[in-house]
Amino acid sequence: MNNHVSLLPDDIIFVDYVGPQDYESIMSAFGQIEQFSFTLRRRHKPVKLLSDVSKVTKQNLGARQAGVESLRRISFDAIAVCGGNRFIKYMAMFFLRASGHPLARYFSQVDHGHRWLATLSL
Numbered sequence: 001m002n003n004h005v006s007l008l009p010d011d012i013i014f015v016d017y018v019g020p021q022d023y024e025s026i027m028s029a030f031g032q033i034e035q036f037s038f039t040l041r042r043r044h045k046p047v048k049l050l051s052d053v054s055k056v057t058k059q060n061l062g063a064r065q066a067g068v069e070s071l072r073r074i075s076f077d078a079i080a081v082c083g084g085n086r087f088i089k090y091m092a093m094f095f096l097r098a099s100g101h102p103l104a105r106y107f108s109q110v111d112h113g114h115r116w117l118a119t120l121s122l
Helices: 021-044 059-075 086-099 109-120
Strands: 004-007 012-021 047-060 077-084 104-107
Touching: 004 021, 004 047, 004 104, 021 047, 021 059, 021 077, 047 086, 047 109, 059 109, 077 086, 077 109
Parallel strands: 012 047, 047 077, 077 104
Antiparallel strands: 004 012
16 A cells, blocks of 8 residues: 555645555545544644545455545545546546535546645635
């Protein structure tokens, strides 16, 4: 598992998913996202997530289940999922739509998703 979760200087949580993904790798990233989310909420800041899936080499059913579970459990104000092959793109778009969250979008490039999140005033 080479996923990396960090808090960017503009208070956006950046998640870089790298390599093959399974239930454990997704849930490990989720735990880190929760910690940053708690920190932002404590500072009365919105929780904006920027997820880069362009370096995911494969994912299994467990990874998809963890993704759905994470979307349901994370208390976020906005999320941008970026990159990925065609299959990952359509899966991400399906999950984001299914989440019903009005500020959940897919972008082909990370910088576009980052720009969108940074311009949101929540």
